Amino acid sequence: MSLIAFAVTELAPGDGFGQARLERQLSPAAVDALRSRAGLDRPFLARYASWVASVAHGDLGRSIAYGAPIAPLVARRALNSLLLVSASLAVTWILVLPLGVWMAARDRSADGRLLAAGATALIAVPDLLIAIALLLVAAASGVLPTGGVRGAGLADAGRLAAIGDLMRHLVLPVSALTLIAAPPLARHVRASMLDALRAPYLLAAAARGIPYRRLLWRSALRAAANPLVSLFGLSFAALFSASMIVEVVMSWPGLGPMLLDAVRSRDEPLVLAGVMLSTVLLLVGNGCADVLLRAVDPRIAA
Amino acid sequence: MTPTIRTAMGVGAVYAIVLGAALLSPYDPATQHRDRPLAPPARVHVVDRDGRVHLRPFVYADDESGPTYPVRFFAHEVDEDGSIGSRRLLAVDPPAHIFLAGTDELGRDQFSRLLYGGRISLGAGVLAGALALTIGLLLGCVAGFFGGWIDAAVMAASDLFMALPWLYLLLAIRAALPLDVSPGRALASVVIVIGIAGWARPARLIRSVVLSARTRDYVTAAAASGASRARLMVAHVLPEAFSVALTQASILVPQYTLAEITLSFFGLGVGEPTPSWGTMINAMLRQELSAAHWWLAAPAAALVVVSLLYHAAADALHQRSQVLPAGAWR
Numbered sequence: 311m312s313l314i315a316f317a318v319t320e321l322a323p324g325d326g327f328g329q330a331r332l333e334r335q336l337s338p339a340a341v342d343a344l345r346s347r348a349g350l351d352r353p354f355l356a357r358y359a360s361w362v363a364s365v366a367h368g369d370l371g372r373s374i375a376y377g378a379p380i381a382p383l384v385a386r387r388a389l390n391s392l393l394l395v396s397a398s399l400a401v402t403w404i405l406v407l408p409l410g411v412w413m414a415a416r417d418r419s420a421d422g423r424l425l426a427a428g429a430t431a432l433i434a435v436p437d438l439l440i441a442i443a444l445l446l447v448a449a450a451s452g453v454l455p456t457g458g459v460r461g462a463g464l465a466d467a468g469r470l471a472a473i474g475d476l477m478r479h480l481v482l483p484v485s486a487l488t489l490i491a492a493p494p495l496a497r498h499v500r501a502s503m504l505d506a507l508r509a510p511y512l513l514a515a516a517a518r519g520i521p522y523r524r525l526l527w528r529s530a531l532r533a534a535a536n537p538l539v540s541l542f543g544l545s546f547a548a549l550f551s552a553s554m555i556v557e558v559v560m561s562w563p564g565l566g567p568m569l570l571d572a573v574r575s576r577d578e579p580l581v582l583a584g585v586m587l588s589t590v591l592l593l594v595g596n597g598c599a600d601v602l603l604r605a606v607d608p609r610i611a612a
Numbered sequence: 613m614t615p616t617i618r619t620a621m622g623v624g625a626v627y628a629i630v631l632g633a634a635l636l637s638p639y640d641p642a643t644q645h646r647d648r649p650l651a652p653p654a655r656v657h658v659v660d661r662d663g664r665v666h667l668r669p670f671v672y673a674d675d676e677s678g679p680t681y682p683v684r685f686f687a688h689e690v691d692e693d694g695s696i697g698s699r700r701l702l703a704v705d706p707p708a709h710i711f712l713a714g715t716d717e718l719g720r721d722q723f724s725r726l727l728y729g730g731r732i733s734l735g736a737g738v739l740a741g742a743l744a745l746t747i748g749l750l751l752g753c754v755a756g757f758f759g760g761w762i763d764a765a766v767m768a769a770s771d772l773f774m775a776l777p778w779l780y781l782l783l784a785i786r787a788a789l790p791l792d793v794s795p796g797r798a799l800a801s802v803v804i805v806i807g808i809a810g811w812a813r814p815a816r817l818i819r820s821v822v823l824s825a826r827t828r829d830y831v832t833a834a835a836a837s838g839a840s841r842a843r844l845m846v847a848h849v850l851p852e853a854f855s856v857a858l859t860q861a862s863i864l865v866p867q868y869t870l871a872e873i874t875l876s877f878f879g880l881g882v883g884e885p886t887p888s889w890g891t892m893i894n895a896m897l898r899q900e901l902s903a904a905h906w907w908l909a910a911p912a913a914a915l916v917v918v919s920l921l922y923h924a925a926a927d928a929l930h931q932r933s934q935v936l937p938a939g940a941w942r
Contacts, residue, residue: 434923436870438877439912442897554779555874559897569780570878573787585784 380583384568388587391564395553397480398487399546406492410499415526417504426500429493437552441486441559448482483553483560490552491545498541499534506533539606543599547592619925626918630730637724638702638710639689642885645709645719650899653714653907656683673708681708714907716895720885722910729887729911733876734918736803736888737869743807744864745857748814753853755815756822757845767819770812781809782871786880795886802881806871814860818853825852862929866922873915889915 409425416422432440506512507530515525554566561567565584572580629636645651656669660680670680687703688696704710713722755766773781785805825831831848839847875881876890884891892911899905 430923431920434920435916436873436919438870438874438893439915442893442912445897551778551780558878566779569783570880573783573880576787578787581784581787585780588780 380579384565384580384583384587387563387565387568388591390562391550391553391557391566392591394480394483394487394557394562394564395546395549398484398491398549398553401484402488402491402495402545402549403542405488406495406499409492410496411503411526411531413496413500414503414507417500426497429496432489432493433497437490437555438559440489441556444482444486444489445560483556483562486556486560487549487553490556491549494548495541495545499538502534502537503530506530509533535606536603539603540599542602543596546595546599550588550592550595615924615928615931619921619928622921623925626730626921627734630727630734633724633727633731635699636701637721637727638700638712639721639724641720641725641728641887643720645715645721647719648709648711648715649717649719650905651709651711651715651719654709654711656710671704671708671710681705683710713910714905716892716908717899722892722907725887725892726889726910726914729889729892730914730918732799732882732886733872733889734869736799736806736872736881737865737867739803740806740810740868740871741861741865743803744810744868745814745861747807747811748860749818749853749857751811752815752818753822753845753850756819757826757841757849763819766815770815773809773812774816778809779874782806782875783878783880785809786875795882798882798886802872802875805875806868809871810864810868814857814864817856817860821853821856822849825849859929862922862926866919866926869918869922 413422413426413429416425507526509530512525512529515529516522520529553564554569556562557564557566558570565588569581569584569588571577572584639645654671656671657666657680658669659665660670666680666682668682670682673679673681681704684703684705686699686701689698689700689703690696690705702710702712709721711721711723713726716722716725751766751770755763782805785808786801826849831844834844834848872881872888873890873893876888877894878890879894881890882888889911892908893915896908896912899908
């Protein structure tokens, strides 16, 4: 994986010093000196080898545009992204489970159908537009902050105030991500619940007089849980991808805007680090989902 | 009329409109009407101030006063300096303008830019979909048909591509391509980026279809009667994969249209002055966030309509075929 990412950034014409080359004050020789200091004049495989070696030591190299070591730069961004994605993941699933179950339970009636139709319509609206629409609404109402992670002048405020401020800044991006991720998930919860409800043993249980509510939340939900847990892993991936759009639109300082800037300024080490890190985060997320699936369904052995 | 035909006609109509941009748009998308930046949409009248009804619709020049300027149909566009332009569906004589969806901050006609931008955005979606499906069909067929280490290699590669978050992957590949190029080459690079990023899913799907098709009795019969492997693949297995590819296209093309719009929203697509819906949506955000320039939201509105149409079409196709697994999340 890392080899492909490295090769891809390698293929790019030009490098982070293209801009420097245009500066009059810098002689071509000086630019070449800068390049060789960054190691850009060495052959491809040699650079790949040294890059892998340094990553193994926890050193991601130096960003060309920022002129600073990448690791702390990226770590802060990744934490911000992770905070946003995990908060959205929690909100989405807390919302989606009862909603999906309710939609399945009321499948024969108008309100359940209406909600399902609404979810379908929301799926069709592009992620980008959902984020923009929320941003416009928030900007017009002026209640919520429309960008960043923390407000100004909080340096001397207490810890509680800082947390409250962070929460306020989270509301907008989290609700955007929830609106993006929840509708398809709710549909899947509904479908898998409908499947579970169709099982003959539930009819038998109902015939024995077990209350419907208990059937719904105990038996059927447990039967439906298996596909839902694998969905959980997928939803992490989808949220992670969608969070990039939301981060850029709502100026949330996560990995997304950083990677975008890096691509624009041809900051290859930074692009590389960003892509690698997002892949690792995603793999970790999928691994967690696997572990969870095994915990829920012991039949799936290692 | 079946839902499939109805929705296909809707999508077809959208494509016909953007393909006919040269005739349907009243102005060139790059022409800047410097004296009319951020002009609101033109009001086309039938009844004038004195209450007279005109058979031919007309517009006023600046404010709603002065002489009337009739709308001419299928007429040549006339510039402010009197030079004759190309033939347009709608044209008015200078100094009046017919900005059906207003103008942007440079005084360019939004409606014309919408049509031409749709050509880029929707066209990129179709081309990238075709590219991804071609790669997917090729690799999926080869992997499913030959099996063994080829299959293992292709599937490992597709795992890799699907493990990456889609947008990050898109950006990584975009980083490999030049930033400032001519519109044609920029469009080509966007199409290639999206196509390369998206081959994995169709390849997997087609591989599974090929795998099951291989074991069908008629394929075994054809093999028994001496058909070559190439013949088996092209004549017996490929047609089955093809119908799946078509259904897959109805899912991929909207997704890739959005990918183009997202890339150009990020400033990594086809650059100005060539319009794309992504750059137009970006321009909408750059203006002060207010309801004062509501007509700048036209591309967003168009995108919602097109997305709903796409979705309806994909749904109809899906209902019809039911070949696809229902749980393919996104």
